[in-house]
Amino acid sequence: MKARRHERVRDKTARGATYVFRLFVAGNESNSSQARGNLARLCEEHLKGHFEIETVNVLRDAATAYKYNVLLTPTLILIKPPPKVTVVGNLSDNQQVLAALGLTGNGR
Amino acid sequence: MSVPKPPSHESKIKGKEAEAFIHALRTHQVDAIVGDRHIMVVRLKQAEENLKNSRDQVRALATRLQSIRENERVVIARDIHDELGQKLASLELGLSWLAQVTPKQQPLQEKIGSLSALVTTLIQSVQRISDELRPGVLEELGLVKTLKSEAREFKEHTGIPCTFETNMGKAKFDRLGSVAIFRIAQGALTNIARHANASRAMIALMKRNNDLILTVNDNGKGIAKKRVLSANSLGIIGMRERALALDGTLTLRGSTGKGTTLTVRIPLSRVLH
Numbered sequence: 001m002k003a004r005r006h007e008r009v010r011d012k013t014a015r016g017a018t019y020v021f022r023l024f025v026a027g028n029e030s031n032s033s034q035a036r037g038n039l040a041r042l043c044e045e046h047l048k049g050h051f052e053i054e055t056v057n058v059l060r061d062a063a064t065a066y067k068y069n070v071l072l073t074p075t076l077i078l079i080k081p082p083p084k085v086t087v088v089g090n091l092s093d094n095q096q097v098l099a100a101l102g103l104t105g106n107g108r
Numbered sequence: 109m110s111v112p113k114p115p116s117h118e119s120k121i122k123g124k125e126a127e128a129f130i131h132a133l134r135t136h137q138v139d140a141i142v143g144d145r146h147i148m149v150v151r152l153k154q155a156e157e158n159l160k161n162s163r164d165q166v167r168a169l170a171t172r173l174q175s176i177r178e179n180e181r182v183v184i185a186r187d188i189h190d191e192l193g194q195k196l197a198s199l200e201l202g203l204s205w206l207a208q209v210t211p212k213q214q215p216l217q218e219k220i221g222s223l224s225a226l227v228t229t230l231i232q233s234v235q236r237i238s239d240e241l242r243p244g245v246l247e248e249l250g251l252v253k254t255l256k257s258e259a260r261e262f263k264e265h266t267g268i269p270c271t272f273e274t275n276m277g278k279a280k281f282d283r284l285g286s287v288a289i290f291r292i293a294q295g296a297l298t299n300i301a302r303h304a305n306a307s308r309a310m311i312a313l314m315k316r317n318n319d320l321i322l323t324v325n326d327n328g329k330g331i332a333k334k335r336v337l338s339a340n341s342l343g344i345i346g347m348r349e350r351a352l353a354l355d356g357t358l359t360l361r362g363s364t365g366k367g368t369t370l371t372v373r374i375p376l377s378r379v380l381h
Contacts, residue, residue, distance in 0.1 A: 025139070026140035026147070029139035029151070030151075030153065031138065058140060058147055065147075071129065072133075073139045086125070088131075089131070089135070
């Protein structure tokens with residue numbers, strides 16, 4: 001079995017609750033690239049210093065996709081803080097994504 | 109390291125999750141489907157673009173073919189009219205002259221009379237064929253009056269009463285659009301005369317919202333579905349190509365006892381000046 005290949009980005013200045021995301025993508029396919037960019041922008045704008053993104057390329061690491069019951073890419077899973085949230089798609093609808101993640105109106 | 113088992117998809121997708129998946133698929137926001145054995149990369153947006161390009165190419169080809177066909181018809185109509193028409197007119201004049209110079213030769217007069225009648229019929233035939241190939245009346249009177257006239261002529265030729273309705277009396281059609289609509293109506297009437305065994309027919313040319321709707325209907329035996337879809341139904345294929353060339357659609361519905369209805373829907377912007 002191939003080793004898991006995760007791209008881990010941790011903001012070292014994080015304080016307080018850190019949002020941990022796992023983003024499942026299919027290589028550099030169009031929607032996956034968009035999802036990466038949209039998530040990075042969203043985190044910078046709303047969670048500056050309090051986020052961690054782990055990107056899983058399902059084309060290289062299907063096992064993790066199975067483990068998290070991911071059926072489509074791109075899929076974003078908010079691992080922490082609870083509750084667990086899953087968002088499917090390229091995350092282009094900013095308001096909808098923020099609402100799904102519970103980030104609307106909390107000052108972050 | 110143990111590999112997790114693939115998820116059993118059937119039992120996993122429910123409720124809001126299923127809705128989210130459907131939304132992502134519908135809005136082309138999906139790159140891959142994680143299957144039990146394979147991960148399938150899907151490029152829906154690209155596939156749709158490819159399909160659109162193919163359709164555009166087919167449409168452009170259909171338009172080009174129709175244009176070539178119409179131009180050929182014009183050339184053939186002109187040749188028939190000029191060559192045959194003029195020679196037949198000369199023949200008619202010659203026969204008339206013969207009749208004048210041989211007034212007392214009864215058998216010859218009779219022969220000249222029957223030949224003259226034949227030439228007159230031939231001239232009418234040439235005129236009709238020429239008109240069918242290039243409907244001059246279409247250019248002179250416009251589409252609406254031409255269709256009205258076509259309905260009247262249909263009754264005269266076949267004995268089947270044919271009505272014409274429209275709410276587009278004042279519309280100005282462009283040449284390509286009016287030729288296409290006229291040819292489709294003409295083709296539909298030909299099919300009624302040949303195959304429908306009908307006792308009445310109807311043509312309607314209506315404006316509805318942003319579309320032009322041409323309907324040709326009869327009360328005959330009804331076209332069979334397999335005939336509508338048959339590759340041998342060249343007349344229907346030709347009519348559909350004409351509609352397609354104008355970004356339109358053509359549907360044919362038939363049922364026993366209720367006859368056949370041909371409906372063509374074309375965006376008004378493609379047929380009006």
